[in-house]
Ligand code: FES
């Protein structure tokens with residue numbers, strides 16, 4: 001185990017603060033100077049001055065304002081007639097748009113595209129858009145919306161997936177799916193029944209999770225400018241997947257992709273909610289084409305809620321079998337998910353819930369029955385840690401309960417079953433590197449979990465849970481195996497170092513991370529790097545910000561792109577220094593011989609020579625994830641949806657929450673959280689810890705308060721931050737983040753893995769387990785509201801009184 | 806009905822023609838191009854739109870512009886120090902990693918400033934309370950609170966206003 005702190009090794013040149021046993025420093029690829037530096041984000045100063053430009057901060061000459069008319073009467077209804085004539089006649093109104101003018105279907109997953117820009121024949125959820133206008137100002141646009149007359153014929157609103165399946169013979173949400181089931185799949189690995197029969201301990205439980213929403217503070221905003229003279233469309237939008245958006249825009253507007261440019265300004269948070277196209281983007285583009293003027297459409301907060309594609313509510317059954325020696329032998333998982341109105345990421349999230357069962361413990365036999373069912377509710381989609389948090393809740397809570405059955409500590413049970421580096425799961429998912437056990441050890445030790453668990457006074461409790469998450473997907477949604485990320489590096493005396501890649505910083509910090517990678521790979525300083533990102537025209541292809549993929553993807557591509565540039569500079573330096581190019585090292589603006597450090601020249605001088613002789617140096621690097629078959633590793637059989645969940649590598653973490661339950665009010669307060677995470681090399685330790693802290697508070701919200709409430713008629717009852725409660729500074733627990741700073745995945749670029757979604761995984765079960773420790777009541781549902789706590793306490797009391805009598 | 810008014814914003818007086826219903830946040834953002842002030846909800850629930858009006862932290866999305874006549878308005882743009890240096894609160898936010906997406910940041914900074922103007926040495930609880938109306942979805946608040954603590958210390962040492 002290494003014990004060096006990368007934060008101390010800001011610049012390694014001439015310092016001996018870090019020595020890895022058995023590896024001469026000049027050959028040590030882990031001896032980074034720019035990766036592992038805690039630097040402020042590249043855009044932090046602009047943001048704090050209020051100068052960073054977000055989409056709604058933009059205006060263009062002659063710009064019009066767009067607004068969308070929404071169905072506020074019903075959650076499910078046929079559209080009989082839309083009359084826009086009065087709106088069009090209103091002075092200041094330039095154009096009106098209805099669904100039939102843009103009938104091409106869009107969606108993030110190509111084979112399940114089923115959304116149109118505006119509803120055409122019927123509305124399927126409360127608040128769905130039915131028409132859009134572009135007007136001289138917002139007031140006029142709003143007035144125009146009131147003049148649009150829509151006639152509906154109401155249909156029964158199906159608000160629960162079980163009801164939706166049961167009543168499919170009577171009400172169908174999408175004609176394409178007569179059973180109202182959007183997707184379903186069975187994944188069977190090994191022989192689950194046989195394994196259960198041989199188990200000593202078997203437990204089965206049912207779980208339910210709520211319907212949280214992303215809660216990014218910046219509402220979606222899109223500004224489109226169509227140039228009628230050259231037929232080109234330019235869209236600026238708050239979105240986290242510019243290239244998916246690009247593709248969808250082309251499908252809907254029928255403008256070739258080469259004539260569409262997508263630019264992403266600064267993004268005020270996404271968390272998956274901006275991880276696909278959004279109707280305001282299409283509407284702005286089409287209205288701009290209709291009017292020949294730029295059009296901006298910014299959502300009100302309520303519209304963000306209506307159109308949100310939040311986390312899938314899940315109704316789960318899980319059965320776990322453990323043998324007499326304490327090893328998990330089988331898991332049976334059944335998940336009925338609430339899809340809401342449209343397909344969105346549904347098929348992907350569904351199969352993720354199946355694959356997430358396979359880690360972070362070794363489980364030889366796993367069976368998942370999965371279905372994702374349409375309802376007349378806001379569509380569920382991608383939300384931070386997608387597909388992971390629901391099965392994680394089930395498994396970690398059950399292991400806590402089973403440890404109790406077995407008379408051992410949950411820590412012991414989890415340590416015993418934890419995966420290790422080089423593990424291949426039953427579904428062929430491969431874990432090249434993990435420090436999961438060390439996460440468990442560290443968090444347990446730092447929190448004194450073993451001393452406290454089961455020993456705190458009534459009302460106070462401590463709970464442990466672990467988790468993992470992918471570092472990117474192995475597959476695109478395109479069914480195309482092209483590289484997922486391309487990076488172009490440019491070096492010359494004029495511009496210095498420039499990195500181009502249309503990856504999207506939504507606050508998580510990839511702009512900074514890619515600059516650090518570039519600096520490390522080229523041997524310069526982070527401060528020297530210009531980043532050209534978030535633009536489909538000036539920057540290169542990147543799949544987008546989701547699945548915690550960017551650190552791994554950009555790191556790999558940057559490394560590859562740096563190679564030809566370094567090679568050229570080494571050749572130049574080799575000639576001057578009189579030594580072989582392959583014995584040279586480039587670091588901290590110097591090129592020197594690894595054997596004779598006196599043979600050195602400045603990097604800038606070499607660049608000057610290169611620029612003068614061969615011109616600007618350019619390097620291109622691609623990232624394609626390793627492909628693995630989605631099969632049962634024992635039988636070799638292909639498994640439906642089995643490709644989903646594979647990742648180049650995985651991050652791991654453990655969280656220990658300490659809670660206080662107020663038995664008078666039923667309120668749960670998380671007082672202290674001790675976390676230990678394996679993210680490989682933390683590229684920017686300060687930002688990485690910030691991701692973890694943010695993750696904990698984020699999912700604490702969905703564990704305790706956050707839930708979108710839909711009325712009996714399908715109305716959204718809390719589409720605002722007043723009634724939809726998110727954690728504030730007052731709810732923040734004390735957080736102790738113990739990132740394993742010396743973790744290093746040798747298969748990952750610079751040793752780095754994901755962090756921004758892994759850290760949300762253990763939060764639900766850690767809190768749930770802590771509540772059990774506090775009051776002896778196990779909840780199998782989140783959010784755990786004060787009402788639930790009070791009811792359960794009352795029942796417990798009655799039961800105890802009953803038993804005593 | 807439209808009316809001509811003057812607003813004192815960041816020490817500069819702007820003459821404006823506005824309607825009675827115009828909200829301060831819209832006047833700042835749309836009429837004056839002071840887009841540093843953000844609008845996250847338009848309902849008084851997120852405090853991204855916080856500015857100072859006569860020193861008080863004020864939600865500009867709930868404030869009629871017309872009611873600010875004769876008052877001193879300070880927005881995030883007004884924190885700029887001579888030579889473009891960052892205000893100590895801003896500096897601390899940058900250095901502590903208190904900024905992720907940054908959408909809450911101007912409002913947070915303005916709430917922090919209003920606190921420190923009145924109470925240069927706040928306790929941890931006072932800091933938490935002062936920003937309890939400001940939603941941040943990214944950071945988990947920890948680094949924001951630390952940044953405000955550091956800024957308080959720096960400002961007391963430097964006597965910055
Ligand atoms: S925009 Fe003013 S409080 Fe949210």
Ligand code: FES
Nearest residue numbers: 906909941942943
């Ligand atoms: S930094 Fe994103 S909301 Fe605070």
